[in-house]
Amino acid sequence: MFGKKFFEVTDKEKLVKLINVVNEIGPVEEYNLAKWETMVVKGSNARTQYFFKYNVKRGTKTEESFTLEKNKEGDIKIVGYHVNQDLLNE
Structure with a gap:
């Protein structure tokens, strides 16, 4: 699910803390895709990246965003996960 690139900047302990904080906010009641992008890079460092x-x-x-990347083997892994809580609408 999470790729090596994700853990180069976020250790597993930090990920567990993030998941615990998100769980404290509450279960998902509803979600809507607000934006998506695809980026394809060709050449010696070819990759495909997806942003949701x-x-x-x-x-x-x-507001939760995921960046995924397709590796050389064709596997798609999460390389970025961010959560922003809207404190003004509590």
């Missing part, structure tokens, strides 16, 4: 941003309704609103 979701508006998520939990106990409060959050």
